[in-house]
Amino acid sequence: MVFLSLSFWREAGGAMNVNYLSVAPELILTVAVVLLLMIDVQWKPGYRWWGIAAALGFAGAIAASVMQWVGHRGEDAAEYFRGMIATDGFSAFAGILIFPIAAMALMTAWPLVRSLGRRGAEFVVLVMIAAAGAHLMAAASNLVMLFIALEVFSISLYVLAGFTRARADADEAALKYFLLGALASAIFLYGIALVFAATGTTSITGIATFLGNELLFRPGILLAGIALLVVGLGFKVSAAPFHVWAPDVYQGAPGGVTGFLAASAKIAGFAAAARVLTVALDARIEDWAPAIGVIAAVSIVVGTLLAIAQTDLKRMLAYSSVAHAGFILTALVGGAAGVADMWFYVATYAVQVVAAFGVAAVVSGPQQGPAPLADYAGLSTRSPGLALALGLMMLAMGGIPLTAGFVGKAAVFSAALDADYLWLVVLALVAAVAGLFFYLRVVVLMYMQPAEGSGSVPVPLGARIVLVVAAVVTVLAGVVPWPLLRWLGEALPG
Amino acid sequence: MTVTPGWYMALAAVLFVIGASGILLRRNALVMFMSVELMLNAVNLTFVAAGRELNVIDGQISVLFVMVVAAAEVVVGLAIIVAVFRRRKTASVDELAGLRG
Numbered sequence: 001m002v003f004l005s006l007s008f009w010r011e012a013g014g015a016m017n018v019n020y021l022s023v024a025p026e027l028i029l030t031v032a033v034v035l036l037l038m039i040d041v042q043w044k045p046g047y048r049w050w051g052i053a054a055a056l057g058f059a060g061a062i063a064a065s066v067m068q069w070v071g072h073r074g075e076d077a078a079e080y081f082r083g084m085i086a087t088d089g090f091s092a093f094a095g096i097l098i099f100p101i102a103a104m105a106l107m108t109a110w111p112l113v114r115s116l117g118r119r120g121a122e123f124v125v126l127v128m129i130a131a132a133g134a135h136l137m138a139a140a141s142n143l144v145m146l147f148i149a150l151e152v153f154s155i156s157l158y159v160l161a162g163f164t165r166a167r168a169d170a171d172e173a174a175l176k177y178f179l180l181g182a183l184a185s186a187i188f189l190y191g192i193a194l195v196f197a198a199t200g201t202t203s204i205t206g207i208a209t210f211l212g213n214e215l216l217f218r219p220g221i222l223l224a225g226i227a228l229l230v231v232g233l234g235f236k237v238s239a240a241p242f243h244v245w246a247p248d249v250y251q252g253a254p255g256g257v258t259g260f261l262a263a264s265a266k267i268a269g270f271a272a273a274a275r276v277l278t279v280a281l282d283a284r285i286e287d288w289a290p291a292i293g294v295i296a297a298v299s300i301v302v303g304t305l306l307a308i309a310q311t312d313l314k315r316m317l318a319y320s321s322v323a324h325a326g327f328i329l330t331a332l333v334g335g336a337a338g339v340a341d342m343w344f345y346v347a348t349y350a351v352q353v354v355a356a357f358g359v360a361a362v363v364s365g366p367q368q369g370p371a372p373l374a375d376y377a378g379l380s381t382r383s384p385g386l387a388l389a390l391g392l393m394m395l396a397m398g399g400i401p402l403t404a405g406f407v408g409k410a411a412v413f414s415a416a417l418d419a420d421y422l423w424l425v426v427l428a429l430v431a432a433v434a435g436l437f438f439y440l441r442v443v444v445l446m447y448m449q450p451a452e453g454s455g456s457v458p459v460p461l462g463a464r465i466v467l468v469v470a471a472v473v474t475v476l477a478g479v480v481p482w483p484l485l486r487w488l489g490e491a492l493p494g
Numbered sequence: 495m496t497v498t499p500g501w502y503m504a505l506a507a508v509l510f511v512i513g514a515s516g517i518l519l520r521r522n523a524l525v526m527f528m529s530v531e532l533m534l535n536a537v538n539l540t541f542v543a544a545g546r547e548l549n550v551i552d553g554q555i556s557v558l559f560v561m562v563v564a565a566a567e568v569v570v571g572l573a574i575i576v577a578v579f580r581r582r583k584t585a586s587v588d589e590l591a592g593l594r595g
Contacts, residue, residue: 151563172590186533197544
């Protein structure tokens with residue numbers, strides 16, 4: 001086997017250029033985690049202090065991300081730690097998005113944390129570590145670094161999915177998630193190894209430089225590597241046909257965890273996909289864009305059709321998230337031009353999905369178990385606030401105008417049209433209309449069916465705040481999306 | 495006949511396919527997990543062989559990171575499998591059919 005890149009290797013990158021701001025969100029969260037664990041072991045202060053530690057950690061991480069956004073977007077983007085960490089508008093925006101989403105998910109899961117007793121501290125810690133890993137995925141500018149970040153994120157989520165030991169379906173969800181997640185990681189890693197074998201570097205910008213300058217006469221290894229990278233990332237963002245784990249895991253995991261899992265896996269997975277595809281493999285766009293288009297089409301169709309048949313809200317949202325993964329991939333067929341549109345869809349969908357699973361967590365009680373749709377009949381008379389929030393999220397996910405979901409769909413469709421993927425847009429439009437059926441079914445169930453049980457569902461303060469914030473963001477981003485769209489134009493890889 | 499790094503790459507590909515087949519065909523969670531480990535080791539072999547062929551150190555360094563991550567994955571994975579085994583007295587994934595639809 002001959003390697004055409006025999007004489008090529010990357011310069012060592014000069015001096016070890018350290019910049020602590022570039023990893024400040026991770027550092028702050030890790031310090032908060034260590035302090036929380038040590039204080040918990042020594043003084044056993046109870047869940048209030050866990051909440052304070054988590055709030056301080058997330059606040060610090062958000063502040064650090066904002067500082068990265070102010071100082072490093074656009075022209076000032078740079079790579080640090082010998083090309084391991086990229087600090088640019090892309091990674092800064094990922095932090096500004098991921099950390100509030102993680103904090104919101106933790107707030108909806110708070111009744112579960114309290115009911116877990118002493119194990120609650122571990123739950124809070126795992127959410128914080130997973131959030132740090134998710135941001136690192138968006139900031140990694142070396143494929144090996146990306147793999148480590150992916151594993152930090154995934155391994156925390158495997159544990160979180162099975163955290164409620166009392167329920168049999170939770171450890172089933174955890175095992176399924178673990179086995180398929182580990183398989184996806186191995187596939188992704190083999191993709192990294194093959195791309196390394198073909199280009200001689202694991203640096204994302206190094207690969208881009210190599211592919212931009214060299215003409216590969218036998219690109220077989222590189223193409224196999226690209227295919228494996230796409231499959232591995234497709235697993236993580238639950239795109240069809242790699243979605244088989246998603247419904248079981250979403251249904252079995254506790255509601256608050258599911259919201260975080262769904263939102264953060266989309267943010268981190270698509271951030272990693274965008275950086276790998278549009279930066280490292282930009283010169284090979286003719287090879288991967290058609291594959292992404294097909295995966296998007298399959299995801300949209302499969303997700304929409306299977307969601308129609310579901311009788312459990314969490315399972316229905318799982319299939320809907322498969323369809324949404326397809327819609328988001330639609331933005332990437334155009335390469336770098338679609339990254340801002342992808343961000344808009346990912347950001348607004350993350351808010352919607354955290355809020356929707358937040359409602360599911362509240363309605364299904366402190367153990368946050370299954371959420372049969374029958375529980376939601378007549379919810380508007382029992383708990384008007386919950387019904388209003390869930391109804392708004394359903395309308396937004398369906399893409400009704402004046403919600404963020406409509407603007408998001410319009411943005412990704414225009415990106416695909418610019419890239420001449422008319423067939424994909426037509427298919428996605430048809431599927432979006434068909435998808436309205438199951439979103440509106442939930443609304444009809446809540447507002448037009450008689451309530452089975454009486455008595456309102458008590459809504460904890462944390463969930464209440466999350467639902468109000470999510471509703472405001474969803475409506476605001478739907479009515480006046482231009483400021484957000486303009487900012488996202490700067491949230492690009494440097 | 496000299497054994498070039500290309501041979502090791504081919505061996506790694508075979509190992510990877512064996513591991514992937516194990517995941518798809520075997521029904522015992524422990525064996526499936528061992529198949530994942532086989533896939534990771536196939537990747538390690540690819541990294542070392544490619545690094546040797548290209549004369550860059552990145553390949554060998556990557557292997558160390560992969561081994562650490564695989565060890566962390568073993569800790570969590572075995573804990574989950576033990577939790578499932580305690581409840582159901584079996585590690586067969588065919589018994590895990592409570593969630594479907």
